[in-house]
Amino acid sequence: MTHGNVIGKGVPRVDARGKVTGQTKYAADIRLPGMHYGKIVFSPHPRARVLEIDCRAAESMPGVRKVITARNLPGSNRYGYDVAHRPVLVPEGEETRYIGDAVAMVVASSEELADRAAAAIAVRYELLAPLTSPRQAMEPGAYLVHAEAAGNRCCLREFVHGDVAVGFQTSEVVVEQTYFTPRQEQAFLEPESGVAYQDDSGVLHVISCLQDPYGVAEDIHLALAIPKSRIHVKGTPVGGGFGGKLNTTIQVHLAAMACLAEVPVMLVLDREESFAFHPKRHPTEIRLKLGAGRDGTIHALEGDVIADAGPYSGRSPEVLGLTMSALMGPYRIPNVLTRAEGIYTNNLDSGAFRGFGAPQAAIARECLLDKLARALAMDPLELRRRNFLRPGDRPTSPMLGDSPVSLELLTERIVEKLGPKPSAPKNSTKRIGRSICFDMPVFDVGAIPVLGKSGVGAAVEVHSDGSVSVYAGGTELGQGVTTVLAQMAAEQFGLPMDRIRVEMSDNWTCPRAGRTSASRLTFGLGNALLLATGRLRQTLLVRAGKMLEIAAEDLVLEGSEVRLVGVPAKALAFAEVAWMCSDRGDNLREEGWFRSAEDRYMYGHTFMAAAADVAVDIATGEIEILKLANVLDMGRVLNPAMAFGQLYGGAIQALGYGLMENMVTVDGQSKTPSFAEYVIPSALDIPEEFVAEGVETPYPTGPFGAKGIGEAALNCTTPTLLNAIADALGVEITAVPIGQEHILAAVRNQKLM
Amino acid sequence: MVYFDYVKPPTLEHLLEGLRQARFEGAVLAGGTDLHVKIRSGVACPRVVFDISDLAPCRGIVEQGNHLRLGAAVRMSEIVASAAVRRKAPALAAAALQMSSRQIRNRATLGGNIVTASPAADAVPPLLAADATLVLLGADGTREVPLAEFLTGPGKTCLGKSEVLTEVVIPSQGPGCRSHFVKVGRRKAQAISIINLAGRIDIGQDGLVRDVGIALGAVAPTAMRARQAEKALIGRAPSAKNLAEAAALAAEECRPISDVRATGSGRRLLVEAWTLRLLHLLCETGGARSGGRNS
Structure with missing residues (x-):
């Protein structure tokens, strides 16, 4: 296989022109003939019994096509990932579980009429006291959010390795701390939206922004009893997902509207509805304990995570499984006991968000490592290096992987990137702090008993004119997967980028590819694509060999030709060979199916280092990030421009997580219902010096040696910032986000002024 | 969604007449950046909106x-x-x-x-x-x-x-008068202030504070003057000690609440720290304009 033609080059994104010129059609831009508009009536109360829903006034309003309650719905009225216990619409007599629960829906001829009709639906509620903290929900006698979930326990994940009792007995220094992490909102720009219609053959088409067309089809089937063979789900270009669109969002509701109103329906949530509706990053309370010898060797780690799972299960068992697994990080720890528990409440829902439970773990682990370093009077970087996984080690985690360990290389590179530690100007109230942290973010390789349904398919077709279509069921979320797949196909066939078209996110036209999460597409779809293109290359080479009367092994695909190695004159145009294949009846469409062996190598690890220099003004509490650096072992960088875009974006989300973001609820109601209250970083908050770097340790399992990087940069950037601030002040940080006033309080408590 | 009539009165007289006729159901629109938000959230539900943006x-x-x-x-x-x-x-x-x-x-x-x-x-x-x-x-x-x-x-x-x-x-400010503004928000732009404050100071030839005004925002039901802090400065030298004392008084006299942006006690800490910084900026020679920083 030759490569280097387009692989590794910062070729422009294939979707750049449309997005830059505004021509790209997002779900809300779609217009269909006869299209009506839907509106969902959400419960204003986190917990209330629905006594009566009176639709009469709404039904008699002009332009109203259909008013829908649970009574009208066909099927089970239940859907949901993990446990199908979420009602599409809460029926009369049942209780709502959070403010994102829907009770009724309207379809009308205009948005305005749909709004008015929705407002005319009179719902009588019996208000009940909501459960608003996991601690409260765990108490004996607490009301049960789901009758079958004793103690309101959504999930419990445990990992045991060695014997922690022995580990702590042999430890000379033991440190322990409890950390609190906030609820973080994905803050995607495009709200949940889509259109749906039933065609004349009875097929339901749902066209919507999503991260998993197959999961959406599954949920529609579960809730509405429509055969899967009659459900077509097509993903539109996504204006941000970050995990918030991983589970089915509004698509079941939309499908029900289209089927019952018997017209095409568009549904777009407004910002407040969107914020209230979709699952966020789990708020957690993490108690973590580390034991080590005087020389810094870690003997034991014990961790206990309690997370607010919100009202429904969804991704909680998977996310918290990762939190539990990620507490150990890239370190050798002989004795481990970690557990993570998800607890149902009536707060906002919790689920997938870039990093998938690992960022919480990284905060606790890396902050406690700094505390251990202080207790040992040891340099925190030295402490980490003494405990690094070494080449050939298995990770101290249930998530085993096959990625070569490159922590020393990352250390070398990040120290070089940082340079000498800056010093504060004389007579200044500024204090300088520095931190370097490490992580080993996972990406999904395929056969994962925890996650299931992880095989990935991709199809490739060479047309008789020599152009190529790729069918890949993953979703373009802005991460650039469409471009990366086109690069791979172009490389494989020796064609320019513009000969490749990539069709994505469609459960009918694309082989099953599962969800777009776990930083898995470049890796999984890429491998499936290579299997398919490998077979097609063979077909083309054999046909060209016959045409040229040369052995296929002596031919290569490059420069849009099939060439004899070393004899440029002896060549056929790629298009001519494709035409001949087509003419002679060769199969020019192949499907690749990729999954790893079931019993091993379940994950890939993208080892990373993050570093920060900060200046903290002890007079005002201002935090200035002087430098922020991320270095990741990406295996092979397929497209540097896009890869570094991912690293910068992840680091900025991590900055927001540590310094400003918190989706606050009081009594189950959101106190940050829109972007006016929920603050995320702006362009002005980006560090003065912002470095992202890749190192490349060949990773044979990856397509062209590449690894998954979509989530990675977020993981340990937050604790790096926290530790740098703590280093500047000599204080401990145990709760995020941390703002000026927290710095001032710490300064006062420590009598630093 | 709310539906209302929109009127652009050509003169102040037309505006007053319109408001009178609309009784309590009229609203004045100047820029609309607050009014539209209030209308959308249902806090305001005017029957007629009078646009004075070009009046x-x-x-x-x-x-x-x-x-x-x-x-x-x-x-x-x-x-x-x-x-x-x-x-x-x-x-x-x-x-x-x-x-x-x-x-x-x-x-x-x-x-x-x-x-x-x-x-x-x-x-x-x-x-x-x-x-x-x-x-x-x-x-x-x-x-x-x-x-x-x-x-x-x-x-x-x-x-x-x-x-x-x-x-x-x-009103006119004395020739030696300087003023400054400070905004503390959760990010560096487009954030509702956690606190904000402004000050003006007039220091006489004798080097003593002739007049001073300190106003604090987001720490009381309305923006407020820090009268105790001002009183403590008038007629005294703007020494580091005196400024620190005034800042502490400002923190004492404000009445902040806890909300989604910060706790009351956090705001009090910010008031003290930033009043002190504000006073130092006012007393420094040179620049009359404040940057004001956000966290």
């Missing part, structure tokens, strides 16, 4: 003697661009510059920022510190009200239902 008597920035008169419909971006404001009321210019985004500053007006009466309004502390007064026009003619009396609570003012704010008057 000439509400539009000018005029130097009248040593006073500065600003029309209620003057936009934040116009304040930022005005040499007169930068010269005579630099703290106000700084506040306007730090408010929200360029797009919002092109719409949001000075009058709107005052009438909305948000405790966190950024333009209010500079005006309060400068003893600004407001010109209110009603059926019975005009009346002039000190800003400090105009604001009566969160979202509450003494503006009558058929009255409009037409002008803001900033």
